[in-house]
Amino acid sequence: MPGSPRKKASIAGPRRKQAGVKVSPPELERMQQVILASLEDDKAEEIIAIDLAGRASFADRMVIATGLADRQIAAMATHLNEKLVEAGFKKTRMEGANGTDWVLIDAGDIIIHLFKPEARTLYALEKMWSAELDAEPGEAEA
Numbered sequence: 665m666p667g668s669p670r671k672k673a674s675i676a677g678p679r680r681k682q683a684g685v686k687v688s689p690p691e692l693e694r695m696q697q698v699i700l701a702s703l704e705d706d707k708a709e710e711i712i713a714i715d716l717a718g719r720a721s722f723a724d725r726m727v728i729a730t731g732l733a734d735r736q737i738a739a740m741a742t743h744l745n746e747k748l749v750e751a752g753f754k755k756t757r758m759e760g761a762n763g764t765d766w767v768l769i770d771a772g773d774i775i776i777h778l779f780k781p782e783a784r785t786l787y788a789l790e791k792m793w794s795a796e797l798d799a800e801p802g803e804a805e806a
Contacts, residue, residue: 692773695753696725699776702747703729706740708778714793723775726793730784734764737778741767744776 696713703711708729717724731737738761745756748771759768765783769776777789 692724694751695748695771695774696727698747698751698753699727699744699771699774702744703727703740706731706736706743708740710784712790714790716793719793723773725774726789727774727776728779728784728790729776730779730781732780734780737767737780738762740778741769744769 700711700713708731711727711729714726714728715724716726720726729740731740741758741761745758749755754772756772757770759770761767765780766787767778769778779787
């Protein structure tokens with residue numbers, strides 16, 4: 665097959681994580697603490713963490729936070745990446761860090777969403793992934 669190894673890899677697409685390779689529960693807790701501390705240091709608002717274990721195949725946890733301006737959100741994303749690398753975790757992947765209302769950060773087992781207030785209200789991810797939606801009808805009122 666003609667083409668350089670780089671072209672072949674590009675055509676093949678991104679490498680997938682090996683199935684079953686997960687961070688241990690203590691490491692997951694430590695990663696979440698680094699994320700929450702970084703967001704608090706950068707004055708993020710309305711920070712919430714949602715446990716996705718057993719409910720989603722793409723991550724074990726989700727963290728959602730609000731920033732008031734594009735620059736604040738971009739800085740939060742950059743600082744978060746730096747602090748995770750300093751703590752010994754792999755470099756994250758980011759989408760939307762170039763000045764949008766929503767930045768998605770994939771840290772592997774934890775997905776972080778940084779929103780401007782209007783976008784957070786519009787997408788309402790915490791409502792979509794809340795535990796109340798998993799409850800049987802009538803269970804939530806009890």
